[in-house]
Amino acid sequence: MSDTVLSIEDLHLSFPFYRGEVHALNRVSLEIKRGEIVGVVGESGSGKSVTAMLAMRLLPEGSYRIHRGRVTLLGDDVLNATEKQLRQWRGAKVSMIFQEPMTALNPTRRIGKQMVEVIRQHQPLTRRDAQQKAISLLEEMQIPDAREVMERYPFELSGGMRQRVMIALAFSCEPELIIADEPTTALDVTVQLQVLRLLKHKARASGTSVLFISHDMAVVSQLCDRMYVMYAGSVIESGTTQTLIHHPVHPYSIGLLQCAPENGEPREMLPAIPGTVPNLTHLPRGCAFRECCFAASAQCDETPRLTAHGAAGQQAACWYPQLEDRHV
Numbered sequence: 001m002s003d004t005v006l007s008i009e010d011l012h013l014s015f016p017f018y019r020g021e022v023h024a025l026n027r028v029s030l031e032i033k034r035g036e037i038v039g040v041v042g043e044s045g046s047g048k049s050v051t052a053m054l055a056m057r058l059l060p061e062g063s064y065r066i067h068r069g070r071v072t073l074l075g076d077d078v079l080n081a082t083e084k085q086l087r088q089w090r091g092a093k094v095s096m097i098f099q100e101p102m103t104a105l106n107p108t109r110r111i112g113k114q115m116v117e118v119i120r121q122h123q124p125l126t127r128r129d130a131q132q133k134a135i136s137l138l139e140e141m142q143i144p145d146a147r148e149v150m151e152r153y154p155f156e157l158s159g160g161m162r163q164r165v166m167i168a169l170a171f172s173c174e175p176e177l178i179i180a181d182e183p184t185t186a187l188d189v190t191v192q193l194q195v196l197r198l199l200k201h202k203a204r205a206s207g208t209s210v211l212f213i214s215h216d217m218a219v220v221s222q223l224c225d226r227m228y229v230m231y232a233g234s235v236i237e238s239g240t241t242q243t244l245i246h247h248p249v250h251p252y253s254i255g256l257l258q259c260a261p262e263n264g265e266p267r268e269m270l271p272a273i274p275g276t277v278p279n280l281t282h283l284p285r286g287c288a289f290r291e292c293c294f295a296a297s298a299q300c301d302e303t304p305r306l307t308a309h310g311a312a313g314q315q316a317a318c319w320y321p322q323l324e325d326r327h328v
């Protein structure tokens with residue numbers, strides 16, 4: 001059995017609208033192996049959520065167009081899967097944690113009832129056993145008085161507690177992959193750190209792979225083994241977290257990191273990078289970062305492909321990778 005949990009290959013996706021098309025994903029490739037925690041980082045609008053939603057085919061059918069590419073989840077073709085297959089995979093193979101748990105939790109039903117229902121949808125457990133499982137998952141998420149929390153409604157919990165419940169729920173069906181899209185962005189910094197630690201610990205203990213999405217390089221670097229940096233719908237650099245935070249070679253990644261704090265405390269804002277994100281309806285020819293880039297030249301009229309730089313599988317899509325910084 002292959003040890004690749006999710007693979008996205010050369011994906012081109014757009015959203016057509018009455019006057020054109022938003023080219024949301026351009027040549028996106030990424031891969032997650034069994035047990036890996038992989039980050040996708042980039043500023044707002046860079047295509048992180050669209051990538052995550054597509055991996056579970058959660059984008060509204062008919063709203064988007066795939067021009068090219070392939071998505072496979074544990075070897076199965078996602079783009080050509082039937083609704084029935086997708087329903088079976090969601091929850092059982094892959095589950096998702098969103099930024100705002102209130103959108104995923106039903107506000108009118110008690111936490112315990114919701115968890116038991118989700119667990120029993122995918123696993124042949126009695127109500128009693130499912131309840132026991134829910135309680136131990138909540139305890140693993142260090143929720144005090146887990147038994148009592150089972151009786152509460154989502155709105156009765158704090159934001160941090162709700163997000164812990166969501167993580168417990170995401171793990172409840174023992175999926176191979178959890179996709180977490182900005183799961184801690186709405187939380188304050190201390191709570192954010194606690195929740196991230198719990199997520200990482202549980203993922204490691206259960207061997208679950210995680211695709212972790214954030215606009216915040218510091219958060220991604222604390223959690224992930226590897227990361228992909230996205231800009232204007234493309235992956236512009238990828239590599240191990242260690243390599244990327246110490247030796248980024250793409251001028252955009254270097255800019256992202258320059259303002260990241262030394263001590264790795266999570267940050268609220270992305271650093272300011274000169275220029276604006278390009279219009280995805282009329283993408284410029286060549287490298288999309290060219291207008292904002294200190295290293296740009298005429299060569300950048302041609303689109304750079306991801307190519308290997310240095311050790312540890314680091315790749316960057318740039319004609320002028322900043323290799324001289326490597327000894328830093």
Ligand SMILES: Nc1ncnc2c1ncn2[C@@H]1O[C@H](COP(=O)(O)OP(=O)(O)O)[C@@H](O)[C@H]1O
Pocket residue numbers: 015022024042043044045046047048049050051063280
């Ligand atoms: N349903 C949609 N229809 C049209 N455009 C969309 C839709 N969803 C996302 N987009 C566009 O796709 C681009 C990428 O969005 P998204 O993946 O949500 O960015 P991120 O999560 O990195 O902030 C943005 O320009 C966004 O406006």
Ligand SMILES: [Mg+2]
Pocket residue numbers: 048049050
């Ligand atoms: Mg998003």
